[in-house]
Structures are given as structure tokens and as C-alpha cells.
Amino acid sequence: MSTETQNVPVSPEDSQLAEIFKTEANEAFKKQDFNSAIDLYTKAIEKNPNVAIYYSNRSFAYIKTECFGYALADASKSIELDKSYIKGYYRRATAHMSLGKFKEALKDCEYVTKVRPNDKDARMKYSECNKIVKKMAFEKAIAVDDNKKCIADSINLDAMTIEDEYIGPKLEDNKITLQFMKDLMKFYENQGKLHRKYAYMILLDIKTYFMKQPSLIDIPIGDDDKFTICGDIHGQFYDLMNIFDLNGLPSETNPYLFNGDFVDRGSFSVECIFTLFGFKLLYPNHFFMSRGNHESATMNQMYGFDGEVKAKYTAQMAELFTEVYNWLPLAHCLNKRVLVMHGGLFSRDDVTLDEIRQLERNRQPPEDGPMCELLWSDPQPQPGRAASKRGVGCQFGPDVTRAFLELNGLDYVVRSHEVKDDGYEVAHDGKCITVFSAPNYCDTMGNLGAFINLKGKDMIPKFTTYMAEPHPDVKPMAYANALSSFLC
Structure with a gap:
């Protein structure tokens, strides 16, 4: 059974309208009117729900308004529509990190570095995220010791x-x-x-x-x-x-x-x-x-x-x-x-x-x-x-x-x-x-x-x-x- 996402039939007129809404949404985003941008990206998606970039862009607007749950869903949808859409992985990593889920974010960062091995920015983000994951694992390991001295007690x-x-x-x-x-x-x-x-x-x-x-x-x-x-x-x-x-x-x-x-x-x-x-x-x-x-x-x-x-x-x-x-x-x-x-x-x-x-x-x-x-x-x-x-x-x-x-x-x-x-x-x-x-x-x-x-x-x-x-x-x-x- 195929796992490919089936595109919804869209008329040329709706496809054109969706692009107009996306352009207007991008302008609103540039002006930092993120709520208007979300509304306009939503209109674009309603006219044409098959385009990964609409979901990814709306995900970014949701991140800006701290709606990380919605951002996560949109980023995942953009990846579902286009497995090769790199920005979708970045958006999902951002949403995961904003929720403190660094292990999940690391998986998306790792994927981007594999797809773009020469991308310095991708490697840097993977490295930073990896550092945090390792630090958290270390802190979890030492926290097992219930007698671990608190910082306040160590201040002289x-x-x-x-x-x-x-x-x-x-x-x-x-x-x-x-x-x-x-x-x-x-x-x-x-x-x-x-x-x-x-x-x-x-x-x-x-x-x-x-x-x-x-x-x-x-x-x-x-x-x-x-x-x-x-x-x-x-x-x-x-x-x-x-x-x-x-x-x-x-x-x-x-x-x-x-x-x-x-x-x-x-x-x-x-x-x-x-x-x-x-x-x-x-x-x-x-x-x-x-x-x-x-x-x-x-x-x-x-x-x-x-x-x-x-x-x-x-x-x-x-x-x-x-x-x-x-x-x-x-x-x-x-x-x-x-x-x-x-x-x-x-x-x-x-x-x-x-x-x-x-x-x-x-x-x-x-x-x-x-x-x-x-x-x-x-x-x-x-x-x-x-x-x-x-x-x-x-x-x-x-x-x-x-x-x-x-x-x-x-x-x-x-x-x-x-x-x-x-x-x-x-x-x-x-x-x-x-x-x-x-x-x-x-x-x-x-x-x-x-x-x-x-x-x-x-x-x-x-x-x-x-x-x-x-x-x-x-x-x-x-x-x-x-x-x-x-x-x-």
C-alpha cells in the first residue's frame, strides 16, 4: 500500500488565488504582522492544500506567535507533502526545540546535514543541538544521585x-x-x-x-x-x-x-x-x-x-x-x-x-x-x-x-x-x-x-x-x- 500523500484536485483558478494569498501573507510577515500572515496562509491552504511551502511558512508565523503546537503540525504536513523540502525540517526542529524537545529536533537537524553535507549553517545547528542533548543526558545521569549538592550550598x-x-x-x-x-x-x-x-x-x-x-x-x-x-x-x-x-x-x-x-x-x-x-x-x-x-x-x-x-x-x-x-x-x-x-x-x-x-x-x-x-x-x-x-x-x-x-x-x-x-x-x-x-x-x-x-x-x-x-x-x-x- 502506497504511503505517498494523495494530492487534492485543485482548479487552476484556485491555484492562482492561493499564490496571491501566499504573496500577501509574505508581505504581512515582512511587516511582522504575524496574525494576518497566518490568516492569509490559511486562505492559501484552503484554496490549494497540496503545497508544502504554504504550511512551512504558516509554521514559521506560528513560531513567531509562540503557537508551537500548531507550528509542529504544519511543519510535519509540509514534510509529508514534500519529503525533500528542507525548510520543513528546519521549522519542525524549531518547534521541537521551542518545546524543549531537543532529541526530536536533533533528528531533523541530522537529516538536513545528511542531505546538505556542505551546508555550514546546517552543521552548526546540528552541532549546537547535539551539545544540548548530550548536556541534558549528562545532567539526567548525575541527577540520579539524590544527595547531589545544590548550587546554593556551593556559593562562598x-x-x-x-x-x-x-x-x-x-x-x-x-x-x-x-x-x-x-x-x-x-x-x-x-x-x-x-x-x-x-x-x-x-x-x-x-x-x-x-x-x-x-x-x-x-x-x-x-x-x-x-x-x-x-x-x-x-x-x-x-x-x-x-x-x-x-x-x-x-x-x-x-x-x-x-x-x-x-x-x-x-x-x-x-x-x-x-x-x-x-x-x-x-x-x-x-x-x-x-x-x-x-x-x-x-x-x-x-x-x-x-x-x-x-x-x-x-x-x-x-x-x-x-x-x-x-x-x-x-x-x-x-x-x-x-x-x-x-x-x-x-x-x-x-x-x-x-x-x-x-x-x-x-x-x-x-x-x-x-x-x-x-x-x-x-x-x-x-x-x-x-x-x-x-x-x-x-x-x-x-x-x-x-x-x-x-x-x-x-x-x-x-x-x-x-x-x-x-x-x-x-x-x-x-x-x-x-x-x-x-x-x-x-x-x-x-x-x-x-x-x-x-x-x-x-x-x-x-x-x-x-x-x-x-x-x-x-x-x-x-x-x-x-x-x-x-x-x-
């Missing part, structure tokens, strides 16, 4: 001296003060680098703090007290500073919750994370941080944070960050009325707040289950559930949101995780709110950023939006490894 602060020429902010009696934070932010705005000793001290202190916290944090808010929720920051430090300019510095009377994805993509991630960790240590009961899907080793390896920490500090510190991120809380419940998590809801109907509270979080995010879904899931407009466009987590409809809220006695949920043109979106009959705080995401998307203010009495969300701030000429993904060229 006494051996680190503060050089006379260091002119940056200094901790007072090894404690963070408001003045230290003000000095640090100003120092960062002028592209200074916090001394490694203070950086390590902050990381060790914040790890100790987070280790004592539950996976779900309950936050009381007084009737007349203001509370602010921010979404993804993604290493956009100068936009973070703008949030504080617009809404005031964090304090005991101006509490904040930052809802994950503090790092990656933006090339000022180190500055963002130390600013946020600093405020958390300064105001532990009035400044909160949730884990996002980018607070993980594979995402950091792929999207720049790992490389940035190694460039600005050391590989040891990059490993310490991974340990710290493993202890970040997974969700916050405000006044027992609003649940805030980075991603979204669940593939099961019976998940309770108590179950979230008891989740074992000290690990890398699993590929399924409640912890994965808290970090990765997305809402959809239609009822029910669907496979995730990202290839991880699930998509959940308004009926799923309503049932979850009723089960747990909540008013609505707030999540982040998705770029929105206006910086926020109210969906599911007002019961599911998305907030995204990185304007002009990756210097390309043109979106506004937003944050939410609410008061304890009524918990009604009010939105503030803002445009992107200028920043020094360091491009997004500047510190990403060689594999990031797959994403370009």
Missing part, C-alpha cells in the same frame, strides 16, 4: 571581595533598603552591573524565602487598599521602570503582583529579575511574584536569559537561577475572590485551590498536569477544551472557567502569557482576564503594555495602558545561543 560569599573600583550600590549590613533599590534602578538605567557578591546574596536570600512559601499564596487586600497586577515583563527593564513611574514604586501601601515571565527575549532580563527580587526581599508581604513558563531551564536556554547571565556573571549563577525559579509560587489568590496564575486553567474539572496549594513545585515544569497547565494554558472563545496551540497545556472555554470559579467560590481569574494588542483582554463573560505588561514585545509586535489596579472592597479591575519606552541599542535575544537563529 566570604571569598568574594568588593573591589575598590566598584562604584555601584552597596547593601547596608547585608540587607536591602529602599535607598539601595533606588540606587540600583538608577545604576541599571545607566547600564551598570551590580557586584557579583550582592547578586549572589540576593539570590541566596530569595531562595531561602521562597522555599518556605506554599505553591498558592493567599493575599488579603483591605477595602480601600489599592493592589496592582502586572503581566509578562520579558527582560524589558526600561518598560518596567515606566510601570513604576506611572503607578508608583512598590511599598507597603502600594503592593504589586508580577505574574511570571520576568526574563527571556528582552536583553535586560538580569536587570529586571534583580530589581523584582530586591523588592520582594524589601517588602515580602506586599510584593509578590508568580512563576511563568519562562522561569524554566529549557526556555532560558533557548530564549536568552541563560546566555545573558553567563555573559554578565557566571555559568554557576545561571544554574543558581534555575534552583531559585523552581521555588517560585505557582499562583496567588486575592481576597479569596480572584485567582491569578501565569497560564490558565486545567484539563480536569475537579481541580481545587487546596490541590494547587499542595502542588510539589520544586522541579522543572512537567509536560502535563496542573502545574504545567498553570504555567502554559490559554483561554479559547468556544466552549469545552482543545489541544493547546502551544503544544503544552490546554485551551479552555468559558464553560470551563465558569465551572472552576463555581467550584472554588471565586469571582474571576487573571492570567498573562499572551501578547494582546491593547495590553489586556477581558474574555469569558468578564471571568477570564489577560494582562501583558511588555509593550512592543521583542521590539516588533507594536502592542501596548498594561497593568491592573483594583481595590479590596469591590475587586473591580481597572486597566492602565502605555507604550514602549526607548532603551539602549541592545536587540532582543542578543544573548541567545546559536540555536536562536532557527527563530529568525
